[in-house]
Amino acid sequence: MKARVTVFCKEAVFDPQGHTLAQSLRQVGFPSVKGARVGKIIDIELGSNSVADARASVQQMCEKLLANPVIESFSFEIKE
Amino acid sequence: MNTAVVTFPGSNCDDDARDTLARVMECSVKAVWHKDRLSFSDFDLVVLPGGFSYGDYLRCGAMASLSPVMEGIKEFAAKGGRVLGICNGFQILCEAGLLPGALTINAGQKFICKDVSLKVENSVAPWTCEWKVAEKAVFPIAHGDGRYWIDEAGLAKLKSQNQILFTYLENPNGSTGDIAGIRNEQGNVFGLMPHPERASELRSRDGLKLWKSIRSLGKVAS
Numbered sequence: 001m002k003a004r005v006t007v008f009c010k011e012a013v014f015d016p017q018g019h020t021l022a023q024s025l026r027q028v029g030f031p032s033v034k035g036a037r038v039g040k041i042i043d044i045e046l047g048s049n050s051v052a053d054a055r056a057s058v059q060q061m062c063e064k065l066l067a068n069p070v071i072e073s074f075s076f077e078i079k080e
Numbered sequence: 081m082n083t084a085v086v087t088f089p090g091s092n093c094d095d096d097a098r099d100t101l102a103r104v105m106e107c108s109v110k111a112v113w114h115k116d117r118l119s120f121s122d123f124d125l126v127v128l129p130g131g132f133s134y135g136d137y138l139r140c141g142a143m144a145s146l147s148p149v150m151e152g153i154k155e156f157a158a159k160g161g162r163v164l165g166i167c168n169g170f171q172i173l174c175e176a177g178l179l180p181g182a183l184t185i186n187a188g189q190k191f192i193c194k195d196v197s198l199k200v201e202n203s204v205a206p207w208t209c210e211w212k213v214a215e216k217a218v219f220p221i222a223h224g225d226g227r228y229w230i231d232e233a234g235l236a237k238l239k240s241q242n243q244i245l246f247t248y249l250e251n252p253n254g255s256t257g258d259i260a261g262i263r264n265e266q267g268n269v270f271g272l273m274p275h276p277e278r279a280s281e282l283r284s285r286d287g288l289k290l291w292k293s294i295r296s297l298g299k300v301a302s
Binding site: 009012013014016017020064065066068070071 | 138139142143146174175180181182184185186187188189229230231254
């Protein structure tokens with residue numbers, strides 16, 4: 001079973017990478033770009049027996065280590 | 081004064097902190113490894129030094145905040161023990177929830193290594209009582225992830241409870257409220273991005289006032 005966790009800094013937190021990326025995109029011929037945000041993708045292999053177990057443990061992983069709730073939000077999907 | 085300096089894998093200012101405390105301030109200093117499980121009850125001060133613990137993987141300080149040694153540090157702090165986090169140590173304290181807010185990438189994206197001028201926002205024991213309010217101190221900074229972030233409600237709380245101890249005169253990294261260093265509500269945990277241990281002997285000696293503030297109070301009453 002595999003989990004794919006996506007972590008982004010919250011909208012309220014300035015993302016300098018995303019800001020610079022959006023500027024660059026506009027400069028190289030994509031004037032319609034209004035903004036960009038750069039996040040992280042974390043793939044995890046799990047030995048869980050059920051999707052429900054995997055979901056519960058990945059939720060805990062995100063809360064304990066993978067994301068910092070002060071500045072980041074996360075989402076994830078489980079694939080069998 | 082009985083002090084301990086913790087080394088995590090990737091700490092690189094631990095020797096500087098130990099040298100300053102032992103040789104310049106004539107304190108007893110114990111070197112603690114991050115896997116040590118200690119109660120710290122015999123110590124007057126525990127220092128989490130600067131560096132790049134765990135290679136700054138994931139987020140600066142995230143992995144170190146879950147090291148075995150942190151359990152003892154959390155207990156020590158909960159009982160009023162004095163904990164100082166410098167640079168990466170500040171990041172670890174925020175990640176561990178011992179200080180509010182978080183530190184993230186500098187607004188300009190660059191690693192910045194230079195002397196900065198700080199303003200003493202609050203003159204409080206045991207951290208900044210050797211300074212007067214609004215006095216200036218010069219410490220070096222050396223960080224890529226020194227932008228302190230906290231939401232508006234959190235910032236208002238920091239201000240109303242006099243938790244902000246140092247601000248930057250010229251904000252180098254985009255920190256909320258120009259914040260360079262904060263203490264917790266109880267006042268026994270202090271974290272700052274600038275390096276007082278690098279301003280205690282050569283060039284700026286302003287860091288000595290921090291160590292003297294801490295030492296003047298001796299052992300914490302428990």
